[in-house]
Amino acid sequence: MRKIIKAVLSAALYITILVVVPNVGLQFLSQSIPAEMLPYIEEMIPFHGIVMSISVIGVVLAILSFSSNMVEDWSPIKLLSSIASAFVSFYLFLLLLGLGDPSRMGITQLSVEIATIIWDFRFFIILELLLLGISIFSAIIKFYFARKEHLAGR
Amino acid sequence: MAGKSKGILRLLTVVSIVATLGVYAVIVASSYTMATSFAQNAMGLTAFQVSGDPSTGITLTLPITVRNPGLLEISITLDVKVLSVGGEVIAEDINSKRIPPGSSHALSVSLFVPPDKVEDLAGVRIFFECRTLFDLVGISLSAEVGGEGPPPGP
Numbered sequence: 001m002r003k004i005i006k007a008v009l010s011a012a013l014y015i016t017i018l019v020v021v022p023n024v025g026l027q028f029l030s031q032s033i034p035a036e037m038l039p040y041i042e043e044m045i046p047f048h049g050i051v052m053s054i055s056v057i058g059v060v061l062a063i064l065s066f067s068s069n070m071v072e073d074w075s076p077i078k079l080l081s082s083i084a085s086a087f088v089s090f091y092l093f094l095l096l097l098g099l100g101d102p103s104r105m106g107i108t109q110l111s112v113e114i115a116t117i118i119w120d121f122r123f124f125i126i127l128e129l130l131l132l133g134i135s136i137f138s139a140i141i142k143f144y145f146a147r148k149e150h151l152a153g154r
Numbered sequence: 155m156a157g158k159s160k161g162i163l164r165l166l167t168v169v170s171i172v173a174t175l176g177v178y179a180v181i182v183a184s185s186y187t188m189a190t191s192f193a194q195n196a197m198g199l200t201a202f203q204v205s206g207d208p209s210t211g212i213t214l215t216l217p218i219t220v221r222n223p224g225l226l227e228i229s230i231t232l233d234v235k236v237l238s239v240g241g242e243v244i245a246e247d248i249n250s251k252r253i254p255p256g257s258s259h260a261l262s263v264s265l266f267v268p269p270d271k272v273e274d275l276a277g278v279r280i281f282f283e284c285r286t287l288f289d290l291v292g293i294s295l296s297a298e299v300g301g302e303g304p305p306p307g308p
Contacts, residue, residue, distance in 0.1 A: 114297050115295055121291050131173060131174055131177055134173050
């Protein structure tokens with residue numbers, strides 16, 4: 001019972017942060033910006049597309065988190081869910097840095113009439129890759145010890 | 155064996171948490187530094203001063219006071235090019251400065267347009283870059299202020 005509550009709560013957290021909050025934020029933004037300016041801003045930053053992508057990622061992370069919490073530590077499902085979660089989180093980071101386009105890999109360009117603004121955040125991607133590596137390594141080690149203990153106890 | 159594995163797992167958890175917090179602290183601190191410095195300093199990029207006479211040549215000066223309201227040291231680069239009607243570079247000046255957090259410095263570029271090129275003067279191309287975190291991340295602005303005559307004065 002405790003396991004189910006933990007799994008549901010962790011999934012609900014992802015849904016709240018990545019699905020509810022961005023969609024509510026988008027609604028507020030749409031209401032606070034003059035309607036005639038919206039297409040112009042949307043042309044520069046595709047807010048609707050970004051929020052839609054974040055929501056899909058939120059649902060995927062919630063499912064992965066739920067499945068990961070429902071199984072034992074020694075289960076391969078737990079290992080696969082943890083690794084998949086790490087990759088999906090990395091993709092989310094790329095998506096946010098690229099303002100909706102993960103293929104920009106940290107270099108984002110915004111053109112406004114005569115001016116062009118370029119963000120160079122490639123180093124952040126290297127840092128995030130480091131975290132991805134640590135997450136995967138950590139998941140493998142946890143799985144290895146849990147599996148070893150499980151097999152020894154049989 | 156169980157105690158050893160528990161120790162390794164605990165160490166791994168600590169390393170993972172410290173790395174995650176460290177990476178996000180670096181991302182937040184450098185993003186804040188870049189965003190505030192860029193927003194404050196990019197505003198003064200249109201304050202050109204024009205001196206001299208077309209018969210003897212004119213001097214365009216762009217003096218700005220660069221502030222660093224952020225948390226980390228920033229490196230500011232200002233590159234200004236005077237363009238001819240055909241898009242060729244008539245004059246160019248680059249200046250850059252490192253500014254510690256909380257302080258401000260004067261930065262200026264000065265460009266001399268010879269008398270035979272004054273007639274040909276069509277516009278100015280400005281490149282302004284703000285980098286931080288040992289120049290690993292940054293935001294840059296490229297803008298072309300052009301038209302029939304010389305760029306607007308102060």
